Amino acid sequence: MDFSLNEVQEMLADSIEKFIDNEYPFDARQTYAASESGFSADVWKTFAELGWTTVPFSEDDGGFNGDQVDVMVMMQRFGRGLLVEPFLANIVLAGGILKRVGSAAQKQQWLQGIMSGELQATLAFTEPQARYDIANIATTATADGADWVLNGQKGLVFNGGTSDLIIVPARTSGKQDAESGITLFAVPADTAGMSINAYHTVDGLRAAELTLNDVRVSRDAVLGGKDEGFVALDETIDDATLAICAEAVGIMQVLKDKTVEYSKNRSQFGVPIGSFQALQHRMVDMLTVCEQAQSLLLWATMTVAEGGAEAKRAVSSIKYLVGTSGQTLGEEAVQLHGGMGVTWDLDVAHYFKRLTAISQLFGNADWHLDKLAA
Template sequence: MDFALSEEQKQVQELITQFIAKDYPFDVREKLVKSEDGFSKEFWKTFGEFGLLAMPFSEGDGGFNGGPVDLMVILEAFGTGLIVEPYIPNIVLSGHLISKLGNDDQKKEILPKLLSGELQMSFAFTEPQSRFDLNDVTTTAKLDGDNYIVDGYKAVVMNGPASDKIIVSCRTSGGQLDEDGISLLIIDKDSKGLSSRDYSNVDGSKASEITLENVSVPKTNLIGDEGKSFKTISQVIDLATLAISAEAVGIMQKMNELTLEYTKTREQFGQTLSKFQALQHRMVDTFMVHEQTKSLLLMAAAKLNDNASDASKSISALKFQIGSAAKLIGEESIQLHGGMGVTEEMSIGHYFKRLTTIRTIFGNSDYHLKRYSSL
């Protein structure tokens, strides 16, 4: 199996690297995190002009026929620069749900605006009681004439504050834990009866708690067949898990680089920290763990790209490894920096916060170990 990137993928990688070096230094990122939106809409449209937003979609949907490997390349590069623009909520989650389940009218209305950076979307699928189980849905949608009446609550909706439209998983039939009976509806953020409580996460990203009370949604806003969305939701979450794992691998790489650079300049007992053999061993350990994790990432991306029968199992293996590797690399990086590592002024602490947050998004290590053993 050839794990080498194509020339086009190398060019995308280089494009993002140059953008980070020129336009996205750490101080710019910090200003964006503290802004109302939490990211730059100007930079988001720039990504659209670069073709990054359209990359993982088919030509029929206005994209460039990219796949999971291309997505991996983009998100890994984003991780090195700690990019806060909401690529996963918009493109990986919302965009792929529309691409896979949307009818021609829905695609024509939404995808061009989404891929140009004009439209902001999010996917509301988590509920307080569901933890990481995608089938645990209590939000209901009952058909009343030409409209669905939606009632329920969604938690940790990534990019919720900036969203114009939200895709909501609802139960149209069956019991709380049934896989059958889950449907997807596109709901405008300003719909009557929809309220949100917006907040910042520890890593600086924005999210919302969404409450839906007697929200009327036209049945034309249903994506796919009623009650048959669970399989597609699972596939898209697997893709998103690959994407956020790629971001984590990029973050680990950067944390190792920053830590190595710091130990080469910080002096203690008359010599730099990098001269101490015990610390050299610890840095070698974090380097090896990053390389092992990247190998799993490449395998999972290849299996997902080929629609292999064990693709989902490889995704859970990857996310389990991300959890343990993130803990080791994150903690060692902060330890080797000392107290400076957790100050606002140093970027290493912000990489640590994002990496720690990623450990639980789309399932933590315990969840994916259990899922791996069941597949």
């Protein structure tokens, strides 16, 4: 039994922590979030130079041979720094599909560029009517000679406005919510008929609504087998769920620490507010949530990495905890900061907003609790 990081993970963690401490202060984050693209191209270049963009890819693909545990180590730290760079969209989502079902040629064409940081990519994982069911896909792909023609709508495409490549799951057979009959397409964002309506999200990140109107791609755009896209999509979303949960746990730890620190410095009635028992017990509850979430994150991530029968339960368990007691922790952090907690200026509010966004992603707490209750 061993919960310590191995040497490589230790180095990875160390380099990310140093980068955040030295080069990613909160005001820089705010500047990047408010910029045209919503993130820093320079920082993304640094990600690539340091090899962070290669972590979950195999050595054969030119990657670092990492697994979900390595991504967890990274994402937890990205959460602590509240980074806005598109690691989730490029590496976990688009990269997750490409590494699973991309052909050698497709990996050469797309994955190499993702890892080198020269290409921006994302996955259109949901549709306006689908809620949390990733199999609910109304977007159609129809064969036309050697081509496929795609029509439909995708919602909340992370970093859709800045992506060069959008991976589009489309229905090639079966009912609208059937797991079989889904085919994955690699579609360049500038393909005719792609209409991308980009917007800000409440957590300072970016997404887009995507309309596909007779988008024509060649058969080379098909990733994996026709009608067989669900497994790769499902596994990739599980990875992404774990990744944002790791990010959330990092955020929760920061919120707990900042709250405890604030309560020691903020004086009212002539004493630090941290001397009030009513607040002390609430901060102990915050600590408890952090420790419980850290424990469950470790279990969930190791379970998925080892590929056991419990993998699905593991993903739902941690997402449920993050969406319930994690969300409450965020509310408490804001509450204990008093008026300051509800200002735009204070970083606490922005950590809280990201935590709230994570609660809604890839199935909220109720969605995952229903899976666990079944």
